[in-house]
Amino acid sequence: MSDLTLGIPRAIARSRGSRFAGSQRAGTYAFLLLVSLVFLIPLAVILLTAVKPMAEIRAGSIFLPPMAPTLEPFAKAWSSACTGLSCNGVSAGFWNSVRIVVPSVLLSVLAGAITGYALAQWRFRGADLIMTALMLGAFIPYQVILYPIVRIFSTLSLYNSLAGIITIHVLFGLPVMTLIFRNFYVGLPVELVKAARVDGAGFFRIFFSIMLPMSRNILVVAMIMQFTSIWNDYLLGLIFAGRDNLPMTVQLNNIVNSTMGEVEYNVNMAATLLTALPPLLVYFLSGRYFVSGITAGAVKG
Known part of the structure; x- marks a missing residue:
């Protein structure tokens, strides 16, 4: 059988493979586009509503651009x-959130880093038990233990x-931060700690x-995660903040759920965007470090 005869089926197979790969790629892009639209359409509605006067909103033009943007x-x-009895x-709420988020993020990340470092590089009796307890704490819904914590904090x-x-x-x-830092520090050479110990450095000096x-990179990952989680929290702030x-x-919820007077949808959407803006800015400003931290093994065990 000649090479020409053998080459025909191979060419047909390559052509079919190329068409299949092209169809697969097109299907992937279509799926990603569909998923993007699921998130982008509500965001577009929020943005358009936030810059429209109420007269245009009452006309029902939800997807149309504003005729007189404001x-x-x-x-x-x-x-x-x-927001209830207060009209400020x-x-x-923004400044209250700042006062809550900044120390909460710094303290939780620092505590998680020290605990994760201790569990990863300073092996001691009971370390595995402590790690198991922290793992359980990371996955127990905090709604289950809210009432006992309220009683303890009141006391x-x-x-x-x-x-x-x-x-x-x-x-x-603390549980999630400890798990992240522990998995990161496990991947570092233990010889670094041993050499520092030989030179007389102690626990905190080495850390x-x-x-x-x-x-x-892992610090940026942890800070972004904690900042986003704490800033977006509603239930704990409502119960414990005072x-x-x-x-x-909580202030946003009070504005949106206000039952007095006219419901100003543009103001509600503007308040929603203002509330969501800080986490977005934090991610956009430090996003490359976030990706680098994850690809470097920040969240793998």
Whole structure:
């Protein structure tokens, strides 16, 4: 049989394979486009509604661009929208969220890094038991234990206080942070710790001088995760923060669910965007470190 005769089936097979690969690629793109639309269409509606006057919203043109775009809903949502009896907008909730998020993120990430480093590089009796307990704590729904915690915090005079809501976020973030940092530090050479011990360095000296400088990417990953989780929290802030420290998500709920007067959908959507903006900015500003941390093994065990 000649080479020409053998080459015909091979060419046909290659042609079929190319068509199949092209169809598979087109199907993948179509699926990704469909998934993107599921998220982008609601976002587009929110954006369009936030910059429309109420007259256009009442006309029912939900998907049409605004004829007379305005930023007045954002100004009202920030400074004068009513959240219950107070009409100060979400600005007060924004600063409350900042006061809650900054110390909560720093303390929970630092505590998780130290605990993960201890479990990964300083083996001691009972380490596996502690790790198991932390794993269980990471996957137990916190709604199950809210009432006992409320009772404990009331006894300790931490309930309805800024210190209380910060403490609760640190405690609930510790299992996941420990697991992330422990998996990261396990991958580092143990010889680094042994050499530092020989030179007389102790636990914290090794951690702050050697381990922490090597953890830039994983620190960014942990901070983004904690910032997003704490900023978007509603239930814990509602229960533990107290009336004077209600975070932005609680203020947003009070604006959207207000039953007094006219429902201003543009103001509601503007308040929603203002509340969602900080986590988005944090991710966009440090997103490349987030991806680098994950690809470097930040969340694999």
